[in-house]
Amino acid sequence: MTAIKFDQVSKQYTKGKKLLKEALIEVARFKRAEQFWALKDISLAVEPGEVVGVLGPNGSGKSTLLKLIAGVTEPTTGLVTVKGRIAPLIELGAGFHAELTGRENIYINGSILGLKIKEIDRRLKEIIDFAELVEFIDTPIKHYSSGMYMRLGFSVAIHVDPDILLIDEILAVGDAPFQAKCLRAMNQFKNQEKTMVIVSHASDLLESFCTRGLVIWQGSLAFSGPMTEALKEYRRLLTEQYGNHFNHGYHSHPE
């Protein structure tokens, strides 16, 4: 059974029109809003237990790919099928309110990620322990450091017991101990044969961690195969486009 399936998926965006005035002008001038394709004709299948790393320069369509998997946006043409509960580690601490305590925010964030109150009750202790926030859990999170905030968000996200994890540059945030902790949690998921899709510019992480690599280039799927091959292909494309000095430079190119 396939976990994630894209069948000739394309996604077109209309460039922003945010004011009534602009819409009226467009109608008056018989002008249509400018459109562009963020993804073109992507077909791929991810099997349960696969750990997929996605490579591509900024603006290549990686985020759109994650949004389509997460189901927050619909393809313009084609079909996206996803089986299982998704944990988007894209927005840590979704719905957190600064005035409320850590404990109250666990419930809000957990419900947003699709947990029932009873499920949160059962996992509460684990979530607090993992976040290392036992002493501060009844403090409003406006008094939290950014590290504490991230730990709490991450802890809730990994406790939703997902089948599929979507990870977007998660290791770019937080200090070294937090990153180590994330990595341990991710390894645990890998051992449990969870499906993971990771977008990152950290090539060594991807190389050591992923079982498959995808290269998204200008909205198209340029390569799909073993991670080492994917990295080679990505370097080749970068060199072709920008010249030799980009050979090693893409990871110093954060979002």
Added chain:
Amino acid sequence: MIFGFIPLVNQWGELIQQLTQREIKARYKQSILGYAWVVLAPLLKLTTLSIVFKYFFKINTGEIPYSLFLFTALVPWTYTANAVSAATSSLIANAALITKIKMPRVIFPISAILVKLVDLGLSTAVLLALMLTMGQPIYWTIIWLPLIFLVQMVMTLGVSLILSALNVFYRDVENLLEVFLMIWMYLSPVIYPPEYVPETWRMVYNLNPMVGIINAYRNTLLYGVAPPWESFGYAILVTAGVFIIGWRYFQKRQAVFADVI
């Protein structure tokens, strides 16, 4: 459509509850005065409007004291106005969630409307206190209140669905809202009795669902008679129409919210 509502509540009822509680708790924690204002602001409004329209404009409300006449309409009107206003900006306010996590987006306007129920409860308590101090009898017709309130809620939700979805595409909706609410209030019998509207215009005037709703509140609370079926009947019909249009429009547009927000 109604069939879409039941699974929504089953699966997402807890989230709606969590988001509603979040706003209520946060406001309570920020300041106790936050809720004191909910009582003080309408009382200030009530006093000013009472003086202006009773003594300057000499609006005649028969045996019912003007302040009571005004307040029975001002309380529900303020609820609808505040709820619509909060719901209209609710999607933009939750843009981070909408672009990252999959959930029915209708949760946001619904929760915005529910949050304002706290304010309504407080101002209703003030209204009741006012009624008792002024010697207003409580009639058995008070049993109509749940039905009238249901119509008002559905109407408020319908309008909120249309305006919140529109606001995602055209940010000026938020700016036009204030004018829209002001016009709506003056075209509703909040500060004057509906009999002041010329007979020839009554038919058109009654198309505003707020007319029937306010008339129904006054009939049952102040006069001890059933809701006036000509205007309240209209209100029910128009409410059903507004809600169906709002629900459909919202469902149709929500697929692209994450793309344009």
